[in-house]
Amino acid sequence: MQWKDEINTGWGRVLKAREKVARPERAPALAKLLESTPAPAAGMRRSYGDAPLNDGGHVIDMTRLDRILGFDGETGVIEVEGGVRIGELARLYAPQGWLPAVLPGTGFATVAGCIANDVHGKNHHHMGSFGQHVKSLTLLGPDGKARVIGPKRGAGLFRATVGGLGQTGVILSAKLQMIPCKGDVMMVTERRAENFEQFLELLDHSSATYTVGWIDATARGEALGRGILEEGETGSGLMPKPKKARSVPMNAPHFALSKPVVKLFNRAYFSRVPAHGRTSVKRIGEFFFPLDKIHDWNRLYGKRGFHQFQCVVPIEAAGRLREMLETIASSGLASPLAVLKRMGPGRAGMMSFPMEGYTLAVDFPNRPQARLLIARLGEMTEAAGGRIYLAKDSLASGARVKAMYEEHPMWAGEVAEADPDGRFVTDLVRRLDLRSPA
Amino acid sequence: MNSTASETWIILGATSSMARAFARIVAEEGAHVILAGRDLDDMKRTAADCRARGAAGAEAVKFDARRPESFKAPLARTKEGPGSINAAVFIGSMPDQAAIDADPALIRGVVADNFTGPAEFLHRLAPLLEERGAGTIIGVGSVAGDRGRIGNYVYGAAKAGFATYLSGLRNRLARSGAHVMTVKPGFVDTAMTWGIEGMFLVASPEKIAAHILKAARRKRNILYTPFFWRYIMAIIRAIPEPIFKKLSV
Ligand SMILES: Cc1cc2nc3c(=O)[nH]c(=O)nc-3n(C[C@H](O)[C@H](O)[C@H](O)COP(=O)(O)OP(=O)(O)OC[C@H]3O[C@@H](n4cnc5c(N)ncnc54)[C@H](O)[C@@H]3O)c2cc1C
Ligand SMILES: NC(=O)c1ccc[n+]([C@@H]2O[C@H](COP(=O)([O-])OP(=O)(O)OC[C@H]3O[C@@H](n4cnc5c(N)ncnc54)[C@H](OP(=O)(O)O)[C@@H]3O)[C@@H](O)[C@H]2O)c1
Numbered sequence: 001m002q003w004k005d006e007i008n009t010g011w012g013r014v015l016k017a018r019e020k021v022a023r024p025e026r027a028p029a030l031a032k033l034l035e036s037t038p039a040p041a042a043g044m045r046r047s048y049g050d051a052p053l054n055d056g057g058h059v060i061d062m063t064r065l066d067r068i069l070g071f072d073g074e075t076g077v078i079e080v081e082g083g084v085r086i087g088e089l090a091r092l093y094a095p096q097g098w099l100p101a102v103l104p105g106t107g108f109a110t111v112a113g114c115i116a117n118d119v120h121g122k123n124h125h126h127m128g129s130f131g132q133h134v135k136s137l138t139l140l141g142p143d144g145k146a147r148v149i150g151p152k153r154g155a156g157l158f159r160a161t162v163g164g165l166g167q168t169g170v171i172l173s174a175k176l177q178m179i180p181c182k183g184d185v186m187m188v189t190e191r192r193a194e195n196f197e198q199f200l201e202l203l204d205h206s207s208a209t210y211t212v213g214w215i216d217a218t219a220r221g222e223a224l225g226r227g228i229l230e231e232g233e234t235g236s237g238l239m240p241k242p243k244k245a246r247s248v249p250m251n252a253p254h255f256a257l258s259k260p261v262v263k264l265f266n267r268a269y270f271s272r273v274p275a276h277g278r279t280s281v282k283r284i285g286e287f288f289f290p291l292d293k294i295h296d297w298n299r300l301y302g303k304r305g306f307h308q309f310q311c312v313v314p315i316e317a318a319g320r321l322r323e324m325l326e327t328i329a330s331s332g333l334a335s336p337l338a339v340l341k342r343m344g345p346g347r348a349g350m351m352s353f354p355m356e357g358y359t360l361a362v363d364f365p366n367r368p369q370a371r372l373l374i375a376r377l378g379e380m381t382e383a384a385g386g387r388i389y390l391a392k393d394s395l396a397s398g399a400r401v402k403a404m405y406e407e408h409p410m411w412a413g414e415v416a417e418a419d420p421d422g423r424f425v426t427d428l429v430r431r432l433d434l435r436s437p438a
Numbered sequence: 439m440n441s442t443a444s445e446t447w448i449i450l451g452a453t454s455s456m457a458r459a460f461a462r463i464v465a466e467e468g469a470h471v472i473l474a475g476r477d478l479d480d481m482k483r484t485a486a487d488c489r490a491r492g493a494a495g496a497e498a499v500k501f502d503a504r505r506p507e508s509f510k511a512p513l514a515r516t517k518e519g520p521g522s523i524n525a526a527v528f529i530g531s532m533p534d535q536a537a538i539d540a541d542p543a544l545i546r547g548v549v550a551d552n553f554t555g556p557a558e559f560l561h562r563l564a565p566l567l568e569e570r571g572a573g574t575i576i577g578v579g580s581v582a583g584d585r586g587r588i589g590n591y592v593y594g595a596a597k598a599g600f601a602t603y604l605s606g607l608r609n610r611l612a613r614s615g616a617h618v619m620t621v622k623p624g625f626v627d628t629a630m631t632w633g634i635e636g637m638f639l640v641a642s643p644e645k646i647a648a649h650i651l652k653a654a655r656r657k658r659n660i661l662y663t664p665f666f667w668r669y670i671m672a673i674i675r676a677i678p679e680p681i682f683k684k685l686s687v
Contacts (some may be wrong), residue, residue, distance in 0.1 A: 002633035025455055025629055026480045064455060065486035081483075092491060253660075 001390065002116040009178035011298050012048040015394050016365045017055035017427055025064040027081075027172060033060060034144035034170065041170040043083065043113030046106050048308045049164055049394030051117070060170060062112055068092075069173060076178040077135065082112030082171040087289055093185035094284050099234070101133035101179045105339075107289040109300035112171040117391040118163030118352040120343065120359075122210040122232070122288070127179065128301030128346020129354050131162030142423040146172065151348075157288035160414035167429060168418040183236025186210075186287040191277040192270070196225025196322050200358070203342040208232050210287070212341055214268040217325070217334035217362050218259075225325050228273050228341060232287050238284050247295035255303045257365055259332045261311065266336055291337075301365050304337070307394060310361035310373045312343055312354065313386035320359055320384035324377055328362055333370045337363040350407035350414070353389045361392065371395060390428065398432040412437040446519025448472040448512060448563075450501060450531035450556065452481050455470035455628045456578070460526055460645035465493035470519050474501035474512045476531075494520070503529050504547060513562055523566050526576040526650075527556045530628060532593045545592050557603045564607065567616035569664025574654050575611070575618045577604045581662065583622065584671045608659060610648055620660045621650055624667035639664070 003020040022039075024030040033039075039058035052059075062083040070079040076098045078089065087107015089100050104119040113119075119129040127133070127180060136150035139161055149158045161168045172298035189208070199213060208231030215227035255261070291297055298306070313321050328334050338361065345356040364370035374395050381388055387404040388396055402408050422435060428437060447464045449457050452473035452564050465471055465488035473488075473496065481498035488496035498517055502508045516523060531551040538544045560575060567573040582590055583597030608618035625631055625640045641664050649673040653661045662668035674687065 023629075023632055026453070026477065027483070028479075067458075067483050068490035069483060069486045071490045282540035 009048045015050045019059045031144040038142035040424045040426045043110035044108045046109045053131035053427040079175045098178040099181040102130040104286045118349045122212045125344040131348025134178045135175040138172045139169045141169045144236040163352035167415045179228045181234035184284045186232045186282045187235045189231045189279045191229045192272045202229045215340045217338040220329045248299040251303045252300045304366045308320045308392040310389040311381040311390045312359040313384040314357040317384035335363040350411035408436045444521040445469040448516045448525045450474045450527045453477045454528045456643040457528035459643040465491040470494045472623040473498045504550045510567040522572040524574045549596045568614040571615040573616045578621045581622045
């Protein structure tokens, strides 16, 4: 197999890696690759930081192993190769009444990437995390040998693989339990929350299947934490064909997301929804993957790239979250992309991010002040008994992360057994020294 | 999922990522898909993928362009396919020119894969299309067939031979209502080109596959894809031989 020299980045485009990349198109080719040159896998590189990167090393690009291997229309169980995009499954199966149980905010993420980060969706409070709907998966170890594992068979390795950042091996394929849906359109209700307290109220009392909150991370004082709560239910009906996706052709100049522009944008975005709320019908992709309409939107942040900070804090630490929001708002550094959601307790792996509580995600252009702010927010998250999300991280310290993930030592043990020579180590794992137990 | 198909597509060289992308599109339209090639296990996975996407049926069958005795089974399967009969040939091989220089016997294989194998198969298939008075044959050649150049002229020569064959077949089948389209891709992001230096304007196999099917529906005769390769090749063909022979393009 040929290795191609590439320079890759995560979605935030801050951290870069020079890599030799192979892109197998068939299962036996993958096994052969691992026999000769075991290397970590990458999916669509939709993680923001360095989770899918291996600077100076080899990487296996899994995006061409993307076939559906079987679907049972009675049970909704689907078997797929790891590189299939999650949005593709939604597009194909929603019209037939099935959806992947968990959908992250981008349809471009691969199924294996969703497993390796144990991703959550807008229904986490009901359905839990992605890994909870994985019935089994085929994992190739550093010797290229395949093992089929699941929540019962090889449970320890399974719990180390789900949310395991690719450290136990390469996921070739997986069996997923999908959930029934009414069709491929969404009935969406948008309501305003005038401030943080009201926002939490709305989130706590929402009975919708899918909920997500957009939050104005620049609003201060009385309006601190204001935003819009979106609630969605699947439905059926006819919708016009989706418009072709647009793309951002080049890096934007840095004033594009400057403070006054963002403030103005956010005010307009908030006022778009009338005070009494509104209901509309959307295409399923528009609701779940609103940003996928614009390809390469990450270029809007210019050459320097951007960071996303995402944390989750327990319910009782809502006050701490308010303080974090105050810190963010008074910094004036936030971009318009900020999300507040309620999370349930569901998680399937030892290193899974979710915990019962509130999760906040905010994007920041990559500037020295933003990096300082994110470090401060990490500290506040730890003090609140919460976690930061490694799929989004490029700045945290290993000690802090290990303190947040209480099952980390157990995970490190499983990983040491699965990959004793550290062949699957990535830049993120090196940076945070995640392979060592303490 | 459809139970009756109005079209059967036999796809030769079905393990190519361009072919896979093509198979997916026709599968989603509800066609009956026959995948032909050398790697049966891999094609079975693609067949499952086609079924999951709505193909009326999908099957995998062995086919080796270098072994004409292997043509029988796919021909028989195609005959049994429902609706109009259509074929798309994605077979090709492009060993390093340096490897060929070291072992000229490799030329036989290149010619068999890119030209004579597919031509013989299509020649056996053609009467079926004539009989039914419908159907489309798509043959994937290459811009490399438009002019021999130092980097890959054996491959180019085989593709040129195939293109000439397709042009004659088009002439013949036009009388019966069937259609033949020659495809000349530029650089496509597949296993064939992965890691090769000097690639530019590389297109995704999905984009190429969609373009091919759309053009075939419009009964285009010769398709350069992406479209701008038509102009690039017009320029390359226009360079006078005394100058061209000194270039290393
Ligand atoms: C716009 C946007 C919205 C998002 N919204 C959400 C959200 O709502 N919820 C959420 O949880 N996340 C969200 N994310 C994050 C995203 O879902 C995750 O980062 C996901 O893991 C990306 O999948 P990927 O295929 O791009 O994986 P990559 O980023 O390429 O890789 C992620 C990790 O998976 C490993 N990996 C990839 N493929 C394999 C394999 N075959 N075998 C073993 N390991 C593998 C890699 O080594 C790496 O550690 C969002 C990201 C974006 C860009
Ligand atoms: N990629 C480009 O930039 C480019 C540009 C112009 C034209 N093309 C043409 O596009 C077509 C598809 O190529 P690709 O880029 O997708 O490369 P590829 O992955 O190498 O595909 C070549 C296909 O041909 C098959 N094949 C080779 N020899 C065969 C034989 N003797 N019998 C049966 N099948 C045989 C291969 O099957 P196995 O799996 O069994 O090897 C494979 O399916 C080829 O005709 C190629 O020449 C490609």
